[in-house]
Amino acid sequence: MSQTPLPHLVVDRQEETHDTVTLTLEPLGRPLAPFAPGRFAMLYAFGVGEIPVSVSRISDGQGLAHTVRAVGAVSRALYGLGTGASVGVRGPFGTRWDTAAARGRDLLVIAGGIGLAPLRPLIHAVLAEPHAYGQLNVLVGARTPADLLYPDEFHAWRRPFAAVTVDRPSADWTGRVGVVTTLLGDARFTPADTTAFVCGPEVMIRATARALVHQGVPPDHIQVSLERNMRCATGHCGHCQLGPLLLCRDGPVIGYDQAEPLLTVREL
Ligand SMILES: Cc1cc2nc3c(=O)[nH]c(=O)nc-3n(C[C@H](O)[C@H](O)[C@H](O)COP(=O)(O)OP(=O)(O)OC[C@H]3O[C@@H](n4cnc5c(N)ncnc54)[C@H](O)[C@@H]3O)c2cc1C
Ligand code: FES
Structure with missing residues:
Protein backbone atom coordinates (compact mmCIF):
# COMPACT_ATOMS: atom_id res chain seq x y z
CA MET A 1 0.00 0.00 0.00
CA GLY A 94 -10.05 -0.06 4.46
CA THR A 95 -12.18 -3.16 4.75
CA ARG A 96 -14.10 -4.82 1.92
CA TRP A 97 -17.64 -6.10 1.50
CA ASP A 98 -17.42 -9.63 2.90
CA THR A 99 -18.82 -11.69 0.03
CA ALA A 100 -17.30 -14.92 1.41
CA ALA A 101 -19.68 -14.74 4.40
CA ALA A 102 -22.61 -14.26 2.02
CA ARG A 103 -22.08 -17.31 -0.17
CA GLY A 104 -25.16 -19.49 -0.50
CA ARG A 105 -27.39 -16.78 1.01
CA ASP A 106 -29.93 -14.39 -0.51
CA LEU A 107 -28.47 -10.91 -1.01
CA LEU A 108 -29.91 -7.46 -0.42
CA VAL A 109 -27.79 -4.65 -1.87
CA ILE A 110 -29.32 -1.40 -0.63
CA ALA A 111 -28.01 2.00 -1.71
CA GLY A 112 -28.88 5.63 -1.11
CA GLY A 113 -27.55 8.18 -3.62
CA ILE A 114 -23.79 8.05 -4.18
CA GLY A 115 -23.82 4.97 -1.91
CA LEU A 116 -24.43 2.91 -5.04
CA ALA A 117 -20.84 3.63 -6.16
CA PRO A 118 -19.07 1.47 -3.52
CA LEU A 119 -21.70 -1.24 -4.02
CA ARG A 120 -21.32 -1.48 -7.81
CA PRO A 121 -18.14 -3.66 -7.78
CA LEU A 122 -19.89 -5.95 -5.30
CA ILE A 123 -22.84 -6.33 -7.69
CA HIS A 124 -20.40 -7.06 -10.54
CA ALA A 125 -18.67 -9.72 -8.42
CA VAL A 126 -21.96 -11.41 -7.53
CA LEU A 127 -23.22 -11.34 -11.14
CA ALA A 128 -19.95 -12.97 -12.23
CA GLU A 129 -20.70 -15.95 -9.97
CA PRO A 130 -24.50 -16.21 -10.02
CA HIS A 131 -24.59 -19.79 -8.72
CA ALA A 132 -22.56 -18.98 -5.60
CA TYR A 133 -25.40 -16.97 -4.05
CA GLY A 134 -29.16 -17.11 -3.60
CA GLN A 135 -31.47 -14.39 -4.92
CA LEU A 136 -29.81 -11.01 -5.60
CA ASN A 137 -31.92 -7.92 -4.86
CA VAL A 138 -30.65 -4.41 -5.66
CA LEU A 139 -32.69 -1.63 -4.01
CA VAL A 140 -31.78 1.99 -4.73
CA GLY A 141 -33.00 5.30 -3.41
CA ALA A 142 -32.20 8.47 -5.40
CA ARG A 143 -33.12 12.11 -4.85
CA THR A 144 -34.74 12.44 -8.30
CA PRO A 145 -34.94 10.18 -11.39
CA ALA A 146 -32.08 12.22 -12.93
CA ASP A 147 -29.85 11.37 -9.93
CA LEU A 148 -29.93 7.60 -10.52
CA LEU A 149 -26.38 6.37 -11.13
CA TYR A 150 -25.47 3.87 -13.85
CA PRO A 151 -28.97 3.76 -15.45
CA ASP A 152 -27.78 1.56 -18.36
CA GLU A 153 -26.27 -1.03 -16.06
CA PHE A 154 -29.22 -0.83 -13.75
CA HIS A 155 -31.37 -2.19 -16.56
CA ALA A 156 -29.23 -5.36 -16.64
CA TRP A 157 -29.56 -5.80 -12.86
CA ARG A 158 -33.34 -6.03 -13.18
CA ARG A 159 -33.18 -9.69 -14.15
CA PRO A 160 -32.26 -10.85 -10.66
CA PHE A 161 -34.31 -8.10 -8.99
CA ALA A 162 -33.67 -4.37 -8.93
CA ALA A 163 -35.90 -1.46 -8.03
CA VAL A 164 -35.57 2.30 -7.61
CA THR A 165 -37.47 4.78 -5.52
CA VAL A 166 -37.02 8.56 -5.62
CA ASP A 167 -37.61 11.37 -3.13
CA ARG A 168 -38.83 13.88 -5.72
CA PRO A 169 -40.44 12.46 -8.88
CA SER A 170 -40.24 14.19 -12.25
CA ALA A 171 -43.45 14.74 -14.24
CA ASP A 172 -42.84 11.59 -16.33
CA TRP A 173 -41.75 9.32 -13.43
CA THR A 174 -44.03 6.30 -13.13
CA GLY A 175 -41.96 4.44 -10.53
CA ARG A 176 -41.90 4.42 -6.76
CA VAL A 177 -41.64 7.49 -4.52
CA GLY A 178 -40.43 7.34 -0.93
CA VAL A 179 -37.63 5.99 1.21
CA VAL A 180 -35.64 2.95 0.09
CA THR A 181 -37.05 0.69 2.81
CA THR A 182 -40.44 0.83 1.04
CA LEU A 183 -38.87 -1.40 -1.65
CA LEU A 184 -38.20 -4.23 0.81
CA GLY A 185 -41.75 -5.48 0.39
CA ASP A 186 -41.08 -6.24 -3.31
CA ALA A 187 -37.71 -7.93 -2.78
CA ARG A 188 -37.38 -11.72 -2.79
CA PHE A 189 -35.42 -12.96 0.20
CA THR A 190 -35.61 -15.24 3.21
CA PRO A 191 -34.59 -12.95 6.10
CA ALA A 192 -32.75 -15.52 8.23
CA ASP A 193 -30.76 -16.67 5.18
CA THR A 194 -30.00 -13.20 3.84
CA THR A 195 -26.90 -11.02 3.89
CA ALA A 196 -27.47 -7.29 3.36
CA PHE A 197 -24.96 -4.70 2.13
CA VAL A 198 -26.01 -1.12 2.89
CA CYS A 199 -24.39 2.19 1.87
CA GLY A 200 -25.75 5.72 1.81
CA PRO A 201 -26.30 8.68 4.15
CA GLU A 202 -26.04 7.65 7.80
CA VAL A 203 -29.71 8.33 8.51
CA MET A 204 -30.63 5.98 5.65
CA ILE A 205 -28.22 3.31 6.91
CA ARG A 206 -29.73 3.49 10.38
CA ALA A 207 -33.34 3.27 9.17
CA THR A 208 -32.57 0.48 6.71
CA ALA A 209 -30.62 -1.65 9.16
CA ARG A 210 -33.38 -1.29 11.76
CA ALA A 211 -36.01 -2.36 9.20
CA LEU A 212 -33.91 -5.37 8.21
CA VAL A 213 -33.44 -6.49 11.81
CA HIS A 214 -37.17 -6.04 12.35
CA GLN A 215 -37.80 -8.37 9.38
CA GLY A 216 -35.45 -11.00 10.81
CA VAL A 217 -32.13 -10.42 9.03
CA PRO A 218 -29.38 -11.24 11.60
CA PRO A 219 -27.43 -8.04 12.57
CA ASP A 220 -24.11 -9.77 11.91
CA HIS A 221 -25.32 -10.42 8.35
CA ILE A 222 -25.96 -6.73 7.73
CA GLN A 223 -22.82 -5.01 6.47
CA VAL A 224 -22.80 -1.21 6.43
CA SER A 225 -20.26 1.24 5.00
CA LEU A 226 -19.69 4.27 7.23
CA GLU A 227 -18.02 7.57 6.38
CA ARG A 228 -16.08 10.03 8.48
CA ASN A 229 -13.70 12.76 7.37
CA MET A 230 -10.31 11.25 6.67
CA ARG A 231 -6.81 12.59 6.40
CA CYS A 232 -4.04 9.98 6.72
CA ALA A 233 -6.14 6.87 5.87
CA THR A 234 -3.50 4.79 7.66
CA GLY A 235 -4.78 4.76 11.24
CA HIS A 236 -2.49 7.52 12.56
CA CYS A 237 -4.26 10.92 12.68
CA GLY A 238 -7.54 9.98 14.40
CA HIS A 239 -9.73 12.07 12.08
CA CYS A 240 -11.97 9.13 11.21
CA GLN A 241 -12.62 7.94 14.76
CA LEU A 242 -16.02 6.43 15.57
CA GLY A 243 -16.02 5.29 19.20
CA PRO A 244 -13.25 2.70 19.49
CA LEU A 245 -12.89 2.38 15.71
CA LEU A 246 -10.75 4.16 13.17
CA LEU A 247 -12.90 3.88 10.07
CA CYS A 248 -9.99 4.18 7.61
CA ARG A 249 -8.55 1.00 9.11
CA ASP A 250 -11.40 -0.87 10.85
CA GLY A 251 -13.99 0.28 8.26
CA PRO A 252 -15.53 1.64 6.19
CA VAL A 253 -17.38 -1.70 5.95
CA ILE A 254 -18.36 -3.10 9.36
CA GLY A 255 -21.08 -5.41 10.64
CA TYR A 256 -24.26 -3.78 11.97
CA ASP A 257 -23.81 -5.80 15.18
CA GLN A 258 -20.71 -3.65 15.74
CA ALA A 259 -22.08 -0.42 14.19
CA GLU A 260 -25.46 -0.33 15.93
CA PRO A 261 -24.33 0.83 19.41
CA LEU A 262 -22.04 3.44 17.80
CA LEU A 263 -24.68 4.83 15.43
CA THR A 264 -27.20 5.40 18.19
CA VAL A 265 -24.83 7.89 19.89
CA ARG A 266 -24.97 10.92 17.60
CA GLU A 267 -21.84 12.67 18.90
CA LEU A 268 -19.45 9.75 18.31
C1 LIG B 1 -14.47 5.68 2.98
C2 LIG B 1 -15.13 6.77 2.18
C3 LIG B 1 -15.53 6.51 0.88
C4 LIG B 1 -16.13 7.53 0.12
N1 LIG B 1 -16.50 7.25 -1.15
C5 LIG B 1 -17.01 8.22 -1.92
C6 LIG B 1 -17.36 7.96 -3.27
O1 LIG B 1 -17.21 6.85 -3.78
N2 LIG B 1 -17.82 9.00 -4.00
C7 LIG B 1 -18.01 10.25 -3.47
O2 LIG B 1 -18.45 11.15 -4.19
N3 LIG B 1 -17.75 10.51 -2.19
C8 LIG B 1 -17.23 9.53 -1.40
N4 LIG B 1 -16.91 9.81 -0.10
C9 LIG B 1 -17.19 11.14 0.44
C10 LIG B 1 -16.10 12.11 0.02
O3 LIG B 1 -14.88 11.74 0.59
C11 LIG B 1 -16.51 13.53 0.49
O4 LIG B 1 -17.59 13.98 -0.28
C12 LIG B 1 -15.35 14.46 0.35
O5 LIG B 1 -14.39 14.18 1.35
C13 LIG B 1 -15.79 15.90 0.45
O6 LIG B 1 -14.62 16.72 0.35
P1 LIG B 1 -14.67 18.12 -0.39
O7 LIG B 1 -13.37 18.80 -0.20
O8 LIG B 1 -15.12 17.95 -1.80
O9 LIG B 1 -15.82 18.86 0.37
P2 LIG B 1 -15.77 19.57 1.83
O10 LIG B 1 -15.63 21.03 1.58
O11 LIG B 1 -14.77 18.90 2.73
O12 LIG B 1 -17.23 19.20 2.31
C14 LIG B 1 -18.38 19.53 1.57
C15 LIG B 1 -19.60 18.95 2.28
O13 LIG B 1 -19.50 17.52 2.35
C16 LIG B 1 -19.49 17.07 3.72
N5 LIG B 1 -18.52 15.99 3.84
C17 LIG B 1 -17.17 16.09 3.81
N6 LIG B 1 -16.60 14.89 3.94
C18 LIG B 1 -17.60 14.00 4.08
C19 LIG B 1 -17.66 12.61 4.27
N7 LIG B 1 -16.58 11.84 4.35
N8 LIG B 1 -18.88 12.04 4.37
C20 LIG B 1 -19.99 12.77 4.30
N9 LIG B 1 -20.01 14.10 4.13
C21 LIG B 1 -18.83 14.72 4.02
C22 LIG B 1 -19.10 18.27 4.53
O14 LIG B 1 -19.65 18.21 5.84
C23 LIG B 1 -19.72 19.41 3.74
O15 LIG B 1 -21.08 19.54 4.01
C24 LIG B 1 -16.34 8.81 0.68
C25 LIG B 1 -15.95 9.06 2.00
C26 LIG B 1 -15.36 8.06 2.75
C27 LIG B 1 -14.94 8.35 4.15
S1 FES C 1 -7.87 9.03 8.62
FE1 FES C 1 -6.21 9.19 10.00
S2 FES C 1 -6.67 7.67 11.47
FE2 FES C 1 -8.19 7.37 9.93
Whole structure:
Protein backbone atom coordinates (compact mmCIF):
# COMPACT_ATOMS: atom_id res chain seq x y z
CA MET A 1 0.00 0.00 0.00
CA SER A 2 1.50 3.30 -1.07
CA GLN A 3 1.68 6.30 1.33
CA THR A 4 2.78 8.63 -1.45
CA PRO A 5 0.18 9.63 -4.04
CA LEU A 6 1.13 7.82 -7.24
CA PRO A 7 0.41 9.74 -10.44
CA HIS A 8 -2.45 8.38 -12.52
CA LEU A 9 -3.96 9.48 -15.80
CA VAL A 10 -7.68 10.02 -16.32
CA VAL A 11 -8.26 7.80 -19.38
CA ASP A 12 -12.04 8.06 -19.40
CA ARG A 13 -14.57 10.49 -17.97
CA GLN A 14 -18.21 9.44 -17.79
CA GLU A 15 -20.71 12.08 -16.69
CA GLU A 16 -23.23 10.15 -14.56
CA THR A 17 -25.51 13.02 -13.43
CA HIS A 18 -25.32 16.82 -13.32
CA ASP A 19 -22.94 16.66 -10.31
CA THR A 20 -21.40 13.19 -10.48
CA VAL A 21 -18.68 11.77 -12.69
CA THR A 22 -16.94 8.41 -13.05
CA LEU A 23 -13.21 8.71 -13.70
CA THR A 24 -11.29 5.73 -15.07
CA LEU A 25 -7.66 5.91 -13.98
CA GLU A 26 -4.49 4.28 -15.24
CA PRO A 27 -1.15 4.41 -13.42
CA LEU A 28 1.57 6.49 -15.05
CA GLY A 29 4.20 4.30 -13.38
CA ARG A 30 4.05 1.61 -10.72
CA PRO A 31 0.50 0.21 -10.31
CA LEU A 32 -1.26 0.13 -6.93
CA ALA A 33 -2.07 -3.15 -5.18
CA PRO A 34 -5.38 -4.66 -6.34
CA PHE A 35 -8.61 -3.17 -4.98
CA ALA A 36 -11.54 -5.20 -3.62
CA PRO A 37 -15.22 -4.13 -3.53
CA GLY A 38 -15.85 -1.73 -0.62
CA ARG A 39 -12.26 -0.48 -0.31
CA PHE A 40 -11.28 3.09 -1.09
CA ALA A 41 -8.46 5.27 -2.38
CA MET A 42 -7.30 8.73 -1.38
CA LEU A 43 -7.60 10.79 -4.57
CA TYR A 44 -5.42 13.88 -4.71
CA ALA A 45 -6.48 16.77 -6.93
CA PHE A 46 -3.11 18.45 -7.41
CA GLY A 47 -2.93 21.80 -5.65
CA VAL A 48 -6.38 21.43 -4.08
CA GLY A 49 -6.41 18.48 -1.70
CA GLU A 50 -7.04 14.81 -1.07
CA ILE A 51 -10.29 12.95 -0.27
CA PRO A 52 -11.38 9.35 0.25
CA VAL A 53 -13.31 7.87 -2.68
CA SER A 54 -14.45 4.26 -3.00
CA VAL A 55 -13.62 2.12 -5.96
CA SER A 56 -16.70 1.90 -8.21
CA ARG A 57 -15.44 -0.49 -10.87
CA ILE A 58 -12.62 -3.00 -10.68
CA SER A 59 -12.47 -5.70 -13.24
CA ASP A 60 -14.77 -5.74 -16.22
CA GLY A 61 -11.90 -5.07 -18.61
CA GLN A 62 -12.50 -1.31 -18.49
CA GLY A 63 -10.02 -0.45 -15.74
CA LEU A 64 -10.20 0.95 -12.23
CA ALA A 65 -12.86 3.61 -11.73
CA HIS A 66 -14.03 6.00 -9.02
CA THR A 67 -17.36 7.83 -9.03
CA VAL A 68 -17.17 11.30 -7.47
CA ARG A 69 -20.02 13.56 -6.47
CA ALA A 70 -19.08 17.25 -6.37
CA VAL A 71 -19.97 18.55 -2.91
CA GLY A 72 -16.98 20.72 -1.93
CA ALA A 73 -13.56 22.01 -2.97
CA VAL A 74 -11.73 18.74 -3.64
CA SER A 75 -14.60 16.71 -5.07
CA ARG A 76 -15.45 19.65 -7.36
CA ALA A 77 -11.84 19.76 -8.58
CA LEU A 78 -11.93 16.00 -9.28
CA TYR A 79 -15.30 16.37 -11.00
CA GLY A 80 -13.74 19.01 -13.27
CA LEU A 81 -10.88 16.78 -14.49
CA GLY A 82 -10.98 15.81 -18.15
CA THR A 83 -9.36 12.89 -19.94
CA GLY A 84 -5.60 13.30 -20.01
CA ALA A 85 -5.53 15.06 -16.63
CA SER A 86 -3.42 13.61 -13.84
CA VAL A 87 -4.50 12.74 -10.32
CA GLY A 88 -2.57 11.37 -7.34
CA VAL A 89 -3.79 8.10 -5.85
CA ARG A 90 -2.98 6.34 -2.55
CA GLY A 91 -4.48 3.03 -1.55
CA PRO A 92 -6.19 0.68 -1.45
CA PHE A 93 -7.43 1.32 2.10
CA GLY A 94 -10.05 -0.06 4.46
CA THR A 95 -12.18 -3.16 4.75
CA ARG A 96 -14.10 -4.82 1.92
CA TRP A 97 -17.64 -6.10 1.50
CA ASP A 98 -17.42 -9.63 2.90
CA THR A 99 -18.82 -11.69 0.03
CA ALA A 100 -17.30 -14.92 1.41
CA ALA A 101 -19.68 -14.74 4.40
CA ALA A 102 -22.61 -14.26 2.02
CA ARG A 103 -22.08 -17.31 -0.17
CA GLY A 104 -25.16 -19.49 -0.50
CA ARG A 105 -27.39 -16.78 1.01
CA ASP A 106 -29.93 -14.39 -0.51
CA LEU A 107 -28.47 -10.91 -1.01
CA LEU A 108 -29.91 -7.46 -0.42
CA VAL A 109 -27.79 -4.65 -1.87
CA ILE A 110 -29.32 -1.40 -0.63
CA ALA A 111 -28.01 2.00 -1.71
CA GLY A 112 -28.88 5.63 -1.11
CA GLY A 113 -27.55 8.18 -3.62
CA ILE A 114 -23.79 8.05 -4.18
CA GLY A 115 -23.82 4.97 -1.91
CA LEU A 116 -24.43 2.91 -5.04
CA ALA A 117 -20.84 3.63 -6.16
CA PRO A 118 -19.07 1.47 -3.52
CA LEU A 119 -21.70 -1.24 -4.02
CA ARG A 120 -21.32 -1.48 -7.81
CA PRO A 121 -18.14 -3.66 -7.78
CA LEU A 122 -19.89 -5.95 -5.30
CA ILE A 123 -22.84 -6.33 -7.69
CA HIS A 124 -20.40 -7.06 -10.54
CA ALA A 125 -18.67 -9.72 -8.42
CA VAL A 126 -21.96 -11.41 -7.53
CA LEU A 127 -23.22 -11.34 -11.14
CA ALA A 128 -19.95 -12.97 -12.23
CA GLU A 129 -20.70 -15.95 -9.97
CA PRO A 130 -24.50 -16.21 -10.02
CA HIS A 131 -24.59 -19.79 -8.72
CA ALA A 132 -22.56 -18.98 -5.60
CA TYR A 133 -25.40 -16.97 -4.05
CA GLY A 134 -29.16 -17.11 -3.60
CA GLN A 135 -31.47 -14.39 -4.92
CA LEU A 136 -29.81 -11.01 -5.60
CA ASN A 137 -31.92 -7.92 -4.86
CA VAL A 138 -30.65 -4.41 -5.66
CA LEU A 139 -32.69 -1.63 -4.01
CA VAL A 140 -31.78 1.99 -4.73
CA GLY A 141 -33.00 5.30 -3.41
CA ALA A 142 -32.20 8.47 -5.40
CA ARG A 143 -33.12 12.11 -4.85
CA THR A 144 -34.74 12.44 -8.30
CA PRO A 145 -34.94 10.18 -11.39
CA ALA A 146 -32.08 12.22 -12.93
CA ASP A 147 -29.85 11.37 -9.93
CA LEU A 148 -29.93 7.60 -10.52
CA LEU A 149 -26.38 6.37 -11.13
CA TYR A 150 -25.47 3.87 -13.85
CA PRO A 151 -28.97 3.76 -15.45
CA ASP A 152 -27.78 1.56 -18.36
CA GLU A 153 -26.27 -1.03 -16.06
CA PHE A 154 -29.22 -0.83 -13.75
CA HIS A 155 -31.37 -2.19 -16.56
CA ALA A 156 -29.23 -5.36 -16.64
CA TRP A 157 -29.56 -5.80 -12.86
CA ARG A 158 -33.34 -6.03 -13.18
CA ARG A 159 -33.18 -9.69 -14.15
CA PRO A 160 -32.26 -10.85 -10.66
CA PHE A 161 -34.31 -8.10 -8.99
CA ALA A 162 -33.67 -4.37 -8.93
CA ALA A 163 -35.90 -1.46 -8.03
CA VAL A 164 -35.57 2.30 -7.61
CA THR A 165 -37.47 4.78 -5.52
CA VAL A 166 -37.02 8.56 -5.62
CA ASP A 167 -37.61 11.37 -3.13
CA ARG A 168 -38.83 13.88 -5.72
CA PRO A 169 -40.44 12.46 -8.88
CA SER A 170 -40.24 14.19 -12.25
CA ALA A 171 -43.45 14.74 -14.24
CA ASP A 172 -42.84 11.59 -16.33
CA TRP A 173 -41.75 9.32 -13.43
CA THR A 174 -44.03 6.30 -13.13
CA GLY A 175 -41.96 4.44 -10.53
CA ARG A 176 -41.90 4.42 -6.76
CA VAL A 177 -41.64 7.49 -4.52
CA GLY A 178 -40.43 7.34 -0.93
CA VAL A 179 -37.63 5.99 1.21
CA VAL A 180 -35.64 2.95 0.09
CA THR A 181 -37.05 0.69 2.81
CA THR A 182 -40.44 0.83 1.04
CA LEU A 183 -38.87 -1.40 -1.65
CA LEU A 184 -38.20 -4.23 0.81
CA GLY A 185 -41.75 -5.48 0.39
CA ASP A 186 -41.08 -6.24 -3.31
CA ALA A 187 -37.71 -7.93 -2.78
CA ARG A 188 -37.38 -11.72 -2.79
CA PHE A 189 -35.42 -12.96 0.20
CA THR A 190 -35.61 -15.24 3.21
CA PRO A 191 -34.59 -12.95 6.10
CA ALA A 192 -32.75 -15.52 8.23
CA ASP A 193 -30.76 -16.67 5.18
CA THR A 194 -30.00 -13.20 3.84
CA THR A 195 -26.90 -11.02 3.89
CA ALA A 196 -27.47 -7.29 3.36
CA PHE A 197 -24.96 -4.70 2.13
CA VAL A 198 -26.01 -1.12 2.89
CA CYS A 199 -24.39 2.19 1.87
CA GLY A 200 -25.75 5.72 1.81
CA PRO A 201 -26.30 8.68 4.15
CA GLU A 202 -26.04 7.65 7.80
CA VAL A 203 -29.71 8.33 8.51
CA MET A 204 -30.63 5.98 5.65
CA ILE A 205 -28.22 3.31 6.91
CA ARG A 206 -29.73 3.49 10.38
CA ALA A 207 -33.34 3.27 9.17
CA THR A 208 -32.57 0.48 6.71
CA ALA A 209 -30.62 -1.65 9.16
CA ARG A 210 -33.38 -1.29 11.76
CA ALA A 211 -36.01 -2.36 9.20
CA LEU A 212 -33.91 -5.37 8.21
CA VAL A 213 -33.44 -6.49 11.81
CA HIS A 214 -37.17 -6.04 12.35
CA GLN A 215 -37.80 -8.37 9.38
CA GLY A 216 -35.45 -11.00 10.81
CA VAL A 217 -32.13 -10.42 9.03
CA PRO A 218 -29.38 -11.24 11.60
CA PRO A 219 -27.43 -8.04 12.57
CA ASP A 220 -24.11 -9.77 11.91
CA HIS A 221 -25.32 -10.42 8.35
CA ILE A 222 -25.96 -6.73 7.73
CA GLN A 223 -22.82 -5.01 6.47
CA VAL A 224 -22.80 -1.21 6.43
CA SER A 225 -20.26 1.24 5.00
CA LEU A 226 -19.69 4.27 7.23
CA GLU A 227 -18.02 7.57 6.38
CA ARG A 228 -16.08 10.03 8.48
CA ASN A 229 -13.70 12.76 7.37
CA MET A 230 -10.31 11.25 6.67
CA ARG A 231 -6.81 12.59 6.40
CA CYS A 232 -4.04 9.98 6.72
CA ALA A 233 -6.14 6.87 5.87
CA THR A 234 -3.50 4.79 7.66
CA GLY A 235 -4.78 4.76 11.24
CA HIS A 236 -2.49 7.52 12.56
CA CYS A 237 -4.26 10.92 12.68
CA GLY A 238 -7.54 9.98 14.40
CA HIS A 239 -9.73 12.07 12.08
CA CYS A 240 -11.97 9.13 11.21
CA GLN A 241 -12.62 7.94 14.76
CA LEU A 242 -16.02 6.43 15.57
CA GLY A 243 -16.02 5.29 19.20
CA PRO A 244 -13.25 2.70 19.49
CA LEU A 245 -12.89 2.38 15.71
CA LEU A 246 -10.75 4.16 13.17
CA LEU A 247 -12.90 3.88 10.07
CA CYS A 248 -9.99 4.18 7.61
CA ARG A 249 -8.55 1.00 9.11
CA ASP A 250 -11.40 -0.87 10.85
CA GLY A 251 -13.99 0.28 8.26
CA PRO A 252 -15.53 1.64 6.19
CA VAL A 253 -17.38 -1.70 5.95
CA ILE A 254 -18.36 -3.10 9.36
CA GLY A 255 -21.08 -5.41 10.64
CA TYR A 256 -24.26 -3.78 11.97
CA ASP A 257 -23.81 -5.80 15.18
CA GLN A 258 -20.71 -3.65 15.74
CA ALA A 259 -22.08 -0.42 14.19
CA GLU A 260 -25.46 -0.33 15.93
CA PRO A 261 -24.33 0.83 19.41
CA LEU A 262 -22.04 3.44 17.80
CA LEU A 263 -24.68 4.83 15.43
CA THR A 264 -27.20 5.40 18.19
CA VAL A 265 -24.83 7.89 19.89
CA ARG A 266 -24.97 10.92 17.60
CA GLU A 267 -21.84 12.67 18.90
CA LEU A 268 -19.45 9.75 18.31
C1 LIG B 1 -14.47 5.68 2.98
C2 LIG B 1 -15.13 6.77 2.18
C3 LIG B 1 -15.53 6.51 0.88
C4 LIG B 1 -16.13 7.53 0.12
N1 LIG B 1 -16.50 7.25 -1.15
C5 LIG B 1 -17.01 8.22 -1.92
C6 LIG B 1 -17.36 7.96 -3.27
O1 LIG B 1 -17.21 6.85 -3.78
N2 LIG B 1 -17.82 9.00 -4.00
C7 LIG B 1 -18.01 10.25 -3.47
O2 LIG B 1 -18.45 11.15 -4.19
N3 LIG B 1 -17.75 10.51 -2.19
C8 LIG B 1 -17.23 9.53 -1.40
N4 LIG B 1 -16.91 9.81 -0.10
C9 LIG B 1 -17.19 11.14 0.44
C10 LIG B 1 -16.10 12.11 0.02
O3 LIG B 1 -14.88 11.74 0.59
C11 LIG B 1 -16.51 13.53 0.49
O4 LIG B 1 -17.59 13.98 -0.28
C12 LIG B 1 -15.35 14.46 0.35
O5 LIG B 1 -14.39 14.18 1.35
C13 LIG B 1 -15.79 15.90 0.45
O6 LIG B 1 -14.62 16.72 0.35
P1 LIG B 1 -14.67 18.12 -0.39
O7 LIG B 1 -13.37 18.80 -0.20
O8 LIG B 1 -15.12 17.95 -1.80
O9 LIG B 1 -15.82 18.86 0.37
P2 LIG B 1 -15.77 19.57 1.83
O10 LIG B 1 -15.63 21.03 1.58
O11 LIG B 1 -14.77 18.90 2.73
O12 LIG B 1 -17.23 19.20 2.31
C14 LIG B 1 -18.38 19.53 1.57
C15 LIG B 1 -19.60 18.95 2.28
O13 LIG B 1 -19.50 17.52 2.35
C16 LIG B 1 -19.49 17.07 3.72
N5 LIG B 1 -18.52 15.99 3.84
C17 LIG B 1 -17.17 16.09 3.81
N6 LIG B 1 -16.60 14.89 3.94
C18 LIG B 1 -17.60 14.00 4.08
C19 LIG B 1 -17.66 12.61 4.27
N7 LIG B 1 -16.58 11.84 4.35
N8 LIG B 1 -18.88 12.04 4.37
C20 LIG B 1 -19.99 12.77 4.30
N9 LIG B 1 -20.01 14.10 4.13
C21 LIG B 1 -18.83 14.72 4.02
C22 LIG B 1 -19.10 18.27 4.53
O14 LIG B 1 -19.65 18.21 5.84
C23 LIG B 1 -19.72 19.41 3.74
O15 LIG B 1 -21.08 19.54 4.01
C24 LIG B 1 -16.34 8.81 0.68
C25 LIG B 1 -15.95 9.06 2.00
C26 LIG B 1 -15.36 8.06 2.75
C27 LIG B 1 -14.94 8.35 4.15
S1 FES C 1 -7.87 9.03 8.62
FE1 FES C 1 -6.21 9.19 10.00
S2 FES C 1 -6.67 7.67 11.47
FE2 FES C 1 -8.19 7.37 9.93
